[in-house]
Amino acid sequence: MTPIAHSRLSSGAFTLDGALLAAPSGAPDEALRAAYQALAMDYPKFHKMDRAAKLAMLVAEPVLRVARDRGADLAEGTAVLALSRSGSGSSDVEHWRVRQDTGLASPAVFVYTLPNIGVGELTIRHGIHGPSLCLMTDGPDSAESVMAARLLRKAPRVRWLVCLWSDIFAAHFEAQAVLFGPDEGLTNQADATTLFPSTP
Amino acid sequence: MDAQALKQQLKAQIIEQLNLEEVKVEDIGDDQVLFGEGLGLDSIDALELIVLLERHYGIKITDPKQGQTVFRSVNTMAEFIQSHGQ
């Protein structure tokens, strides 16, 4: 697997193809804000998202910028595969805490208690109408995530594919995004099990 | 609480409840339209404001449509609270 672009975001390092974009440190909220500022995204809605959606948005941004620079039609020709272990776990806990503490629930918290909402936010920001799929996996790489990626890549009209692994729970967060193009990167090898290169 | 203090408190609560990261209390005018073109709030924010009224002021709005008039501006919210509150 040789993607066109590969971004990684975890505590202390936000990279695109190994080059440092930012060194976001501190608690998740602080680190995610630093990463946002480093990208100069100017997207006020970002601040209203939950941490999981923020993480997915941030890690996808650099590779989608590469796609756009290469002339990708994000609206029509791009598919998104999202993978996560904890999914909306942080917001799930928060929703239930509010429910227990107040007897009420918070609409702005509840709407983020689904693992695919980060992808939804991503499709809204970038105007992506193509197919998307959200799978819950134990880690970024598995035989099924490669199979799912190949299926999305083969969907009608799809020429570009973004695969995300993003996971945040309590203080731990990590995310990766890879971009595959019309002719590039995605292997047809039947027994492939990795989507995300181990380096850089 | 006098009307001016209530409005200031409301603005702070709106900013906190709606995570308006880049907005300060002084940025919100008393009569500024909160939704759409104004402060740019959306339907989830409207529901969140219903929760705000219930949690902080003990006022229940059961029909979200009623929110459209109540949440027009900080002024209309303050008037609504004063006419319904204790």
Place this chain on the structure above:
Amino acid sequence: METAPRAPVNDPIVLGAPGCVTPLGATLEDTFAAMHAGRCGLRPEPFPGSDAPVHVGRCDETALTGGGRRAQRLLGAAVRQTMSGLSRSLRTLPRTAWVLATTKGDVRALEEGRPEDAELPLFAMRTGVALGLPGTPIVVSNACVSGTLAVHLAAGLIRSGDVDHVLVTGFDEATDFVLSGFHCLHAIAHGPCRPFDDDRDGISLGEAAASVVLTRDPGLFRHGPLATYLGGGMGNDANHISGPSRTGEGLVRAVQGALNDAELPVDAITHVNAHGTGSVYNDGMEHIAFTRLGLGQAPVNSYKGYFGHTLGAAGLVEALVAVHALRQGVMLRSLGATRSVTLPGIDVLLEHRHTQGRTLLKTSSGFGGCNAALVLRA
């Protein structure tokens, strides 16, 4: 290991050995019979935080079988029906994948103070062990389109040659977690939900589990296949995370994708089983999309007035009921809809109707702006 000849790669993909647990019955046949008799599985219950009772569709506890967590017994009851409908053992069937569709899985574990046990990959792994199934499932958690998407994904895995057979399962429970959320969104109907009715005012939540096998080998099914998979599609609104699109864009794209995939013109569709949540905006969005697509000739219904919105299970359980109904020669009335004049140009089923048609379009739409569609032939 036993080796059976593999079905030729151009044979159609068929669905069979359905398993189903709903608020209206412990099997697909029982559920259909209750729906045909016009029964509603939604019951009022008090809800903490609400002055008025809310209507919820709950499965009969006696329908849940086996051991383990309630979520596993619910899902297990459906899976065991599928196992008994197969001519070979699912446990030893080679080149077989398992897909699990759910939005919240065992979120009761989180309610009980153990959020780590609610993590879906862990829950899925444990459930495989509990149900005696080999390996862990591919877990699709794509909001309310999960069940529909799971079938589409399964067919794709077979077409691509990755596997020969796929067990597709889906479930969600009606929990306080979900009820309190939809309640704070002011999304819950005052009575039982009334999809496609002029006076619809919100959704009702339900719970269900469903299970089916996709394969090119109809000999796998003791009682023959239930339906043929013709095509699937998906599309995103790219509009709002919780509000339906005003143009129906994502749903239009999903349906067009499914029709292209099935290589069928729109007028080949004889029946639409829609998402039909009963919310003003969702059903209105579907009306716009179906009108744009030129689907006016195909009678439309929603099953959510019978057993509520079963979230991640919805697309799967509704697709199974719909093809079962077509095999009985009937399209069921859209329970709760008595008048539908504000949705002109589509044919909402206000009464059961006999049909010779066999070609179903199943659609689902969900939070995040996702949409999915299937074309199945009963």
